[in-house]
Structure formats: structure tokens, C-alpha cells
Amino acid sequence: MSETRAEDPTRRNLPEELRNEYTVVGGEWQELPDAVDDDLMVINMGPQHPSTHGVLRLILTLDGETVLHTEPVIGYLHTGIEKSTEYRPWVQGVTFVTRMDYLSPLFNELGYCLAVEKLLGIEDDVPERAQALRVITSELVRIGSHLVWLATSGMELGAVSVMLYGFREREAVLDLLELVTGLRMNHAYFRPGGVSMDVPDDFDGRVRKLLVDMPKRIDEFERLLTENPIWGERNKGIGVLTAEQCLDYGATGPILRSAGIAHDLRKVAPYCGIEQYDFDVITTDTGDAYGRFLVRMGEMRESLRIIEQALDRLPGGPIMVADRKIAMPSTLGLGPDGIGNTMEYVNKIMGQSMEALIHHFKLVTEGFTVPEGTVYTAVESPRGELGYHVTSSGTNKPYRVRVRDPSFIHIGTIPAITRGLLIADVIAAVASLDPVMGGVDR
């Protein structure tokens, strides 16, 4: 693979002066256009651009309309979430990480909670109902995330109707998540040890309605796009990454699967009991933007299959570990002003039990302590391998939370997939990666 690397076209075929120039920030911008040949042109795209999926900035070196080199510039959405988690108790970390990749918030929470549970050594104690609810809700998020990808990609390629339909169908998913968690995004629903509250009674019926409706919608999308000649022209052969390149660049998820490698962490390193459900890993062998489209459409159907099976077998029982030193003692309920402590619980701690009040106070202000050590957990997010590399120093706060966000890794492939494309196709190529800048910059 090192030979491939040495001949990496993104580096080798550049003008000599540009080979070592990637980042152009601030004052260096002026030097770059001066440095290139008169025949070449340097164009700045973004960070505010309707087709860059957020605040992604691309510096394109063009020969006519052909892209010689693309340099992604990131960091415009950097909020220091990894640093912030080091100053808050373990439970509060959930509310931070859920804001990273804002299109798949529950996967962030899932990865973080699995890491904390692994550090605590309580993976096997998490109740089955909590595991199944995690699977159902996170697969719902996968459908919602792919729909946003479809909608925004369609819009960027000029298919506005796809944008409208995509966001409309996503509302159905968001309504379900709102029903369960109280929020449309940034749910903070998973907690180390389980989930924060049980699902309402009408959850089952409403998810089953989605299971009936959504396949029809996906059929509609496929009728609209799969054989559509314009959609094919814009996507086929665009943004190609071979399987070898994918591995070299660390690309996972739909990108790797579109290159023909059936790698899915839900199969090879299952979490939350997802191995007991029957589903297929969708692959194509084209490795281009069109292949990624087919993979994502197929994945939505597979997610529906998983949800249906999980719903059929949804066990009863608790939704949180039994250890009251970890589980929040409060019982949450939906009141007229949103989700909060139920009145029975408030009456109990305020009026009846001093010890319960002390316990509640200590857990809320101070949290639990986690044994020393480092773990790495990975979940298959809609974009690929979402890894949480969490270090504890034995205190009530994380010592270090590192997030291996797939979008961040995939941004690194942009020079490779855009080289030699026409400038209009850069949009399609970048869109096919489905980068979410909140996750890239963290």
C-alpha cells in the first residue's frame, strides 16, 4: 500500500510549489494564487456556500474547469467539546457528545455510553429492554440521517423535489424521536447504564405506522431517482474511491460498502444485542457517488427490518441498570412543561426520605466515579465507524474523551475523490461523503 501512497495522484501531479501546501488560512491566501502557474486558477469555495454541507471550505486549484487539487479547510465549527467534557461529570458528557454529529445524535450518545459502561464493567448489566430501545431509536436516527443526506444531495444537484420529499419524510422520524425523548435533535436520551425514560404507550403503534409508510416512501424515491438519467449522469463515476483507497484513507460506512467491502460494525462487532436481528449488509462495487446512493437507500430498508424485529421482541422490564449508585434515582415523566421529575418522586425526596434527598443530591452534583483505564468503543453510525476513545483517571469526570468521527476522516478523502473532476462534479462528490461539519470540527 505504501507504493500506492507514493504515487498518490493527489500529491504527485500537483505543481511543484503546491505539493506541500494544504491549508490556506488568513494571510497565506494571498501567497497561493501568486504561487501557481498563470494557466491555473485558485478558487475559494466556502465556508459559507449552499452546497458544502455546513461550514466546509474548499480551496480548488483549477485548470480550466478541471480540478487539479482540492484542499479542505475545516475548523469553523470547532467548539472544543472534547475539552469541555473533561470538566463535567460523566453523565453530563452525554449532552455534549450528542451535539457533535447533529444528524445522528443518538449514535454519539450510544458510543459514549457504551464506552462509559465498558469502563465501569457493567456492559452485561444493562437491561435487555434498554438495549432494544437503543437499537430501535438509533436505527430510526439512521433513517432520518440518510433522508437528510438524500434531501441535501438532491438539492445540491438541482433536484428540489427530492429535497422537499426528503425533509418531509424525515419529519415522520423526528416526530417519533420527539415522542420518545421530548426533543427532535440533541436528545440526551441514552445514559450510561440504560436510557433516561421508557417509551410512551402509543410508541409501538406509531412506529408500526412508520414501518408501513416508510417503505412506500423509499419506493417513491427509488422511482424518482434510481433510473433517472440526470441523477445517473451526475452521480455515476463521480467521486470514485476503490476499496484499497478506502482502507488507506480510513473510509468506513457506506463509502467502504459502496466499494464492495461488506464491512459493518453491526455484524463484525455487534453492540446492544443487534446480532440477534436479521439484516443484510448492502454493498455495491462501483465505489462512486451513485453506489453510495444505492447503499444508503438499501440501508434504510434494512434499518426498517431491524426496527420491526426489535419491536416484535421488545422485552419488558427495567430500562436502567439496577445499581442505584449509577442510575439516576429520579423517575422522569412527561408533565405539562416537558420532561422532568415526577411529582411523586419530588414529594418523596422533599417530604419523606432525607436519605433519598442526599443520595439524589450527591448523584446529581457529583455523579459516579469510574475506574481508571482507557477503552475504545465503536458503533456503526450512518456515516461509518464512530469511535469513542475514553480515558478515565478514576474520578467523577472523564480524563479524556476522544471522538473518532467518521465525517472527520472522510473529509481527508476529498483531495482523492475530487481530482480530475469538473468543478460542478465536486459538489456531487463531496455530497456523496455525507460529511456533517459538527462532527468534523467537534
Added chain:
Amino acid sequence: MTDPNSTRKGADSASTRPTGAGPERSTPDMHGGEEARMRDHDVEVSVQLTDQLRALRDHLVDAFDDLEVVGFRGELTLLARPDRIFELLSFCRDDPDVRCELLADLTGVHWPGGKRVENQQETTGWPNYEYGQEIGRIEANYVLYSLTHNHRFRITVQLPDAEPVIASATPLYASADFMEREMYDFFGVHFDGHPNLKRLHMPDDWNGHPLRKDYPLGGVDVQYKGATVPPPDRRHY
């Protein structure tokens, strides 16, 4: 790997360190040099690791006898010497029994020098937790993953935080490019041989490396209904 001594900024920073991660302390000393050994090799590791990881551990230790092995919660961690990291990563990528196609993650953890006591539990009388080592160090964690064999393990390298230098993995894995730039940005680790080691997230003219522990979180007091809430790094709980 270049000699860390050659690029030291001055003697001042070395003399102020309690135990002196000074120029005379070369990096291998941080592992105990020749005394590097298997920590609890037969007990801890064998209990927690799967058969597959145990075989992998034996295979790697056969090839690199200076590796130190740590197992935790079923994860295999190999403590390697910084000057052999490139060799080790090449082996892990190319050896048919290891065959790690994916450099899944590369990240750092900063352990500041000296004895640092975090006085965080004063409302409760819970014990204080000491963290901080004799020598300030930065751990570089490489997470390698093999699709062929479906195994995942971590290679940890410890670098002195005063002058962290390590060979770049970019000739082996293209994915190391962004991750090394991120680590340079956040921890100040210099990757020798990286084609374009510049800041990634922070602006180019930023001072300091934000994820080091001696870099403050920052923040201002917040007033709410007359009460004042200190910023998170000055709260005592």
C-alpha cells in the same frame, strides 16, 4: 525520529520540571529502557483477552521483544518504544497474521508532570485523586483494526510533553494525515516526516495546544437571578 535534544527550546523548561524530562533523559528511559517487561503478562492479560487477541499478542511480542502488554476490559494495548513505532506499524500493516488495513484512530492523552492533586470532592469528603506522573508525558494511542481477521488493538507510545517528536505514519496510512495534524494542533506533537504538519482546527496563528491539561478551559462567571455560577473549570464538584 529526530533527536529531541536538537530542537529543545532552552534549558529553563527542563530545570523547572520536578523530575526533569531534560535533555539527558532520552525517550526509551520512560519505559524503563532495557528493563521494559511484560506487566502482569500472565495474569491480567490472559484473563481478560479473548483467545484471538492472546494469539495476536504472542505473535507481536515474538516479533518485537520490547513491547509491554497491558490488558483492560478485554482490550489489548501494546506499549511501544517511540523510536520503533514506524517499524511496528509497518509490521502490523504488512504481516499476514496481523494485517491491520485500517488505522482506525490516532489520538493523544496528556499526563502533566509532577504530582497534581485535583481537589474536587471537598463538599463530600470523598478521597482526592492524584493524577500526574513523575515526568510529564503525552500518550499517543494508535488504534489498529484488521478487517481480514476482525481484531482491534491499541499501540501506545509515551512521549515527553516538553518535546514530543515521533515518526509520522503517513507513508503507511493516508488516514494518518488528518489525524496527525489534529494531534499536532491539540497536543503539539511533532510528526517527523509529515508532509504538511499545520494546525487543522485552530487558526494558524493560535498559541498553545488546547487539549493539553495545562491549557485552561477558560470561561467567565455567569449570573442568573442574582446568583453567580463559576465557569466549569472552577466549580467544586
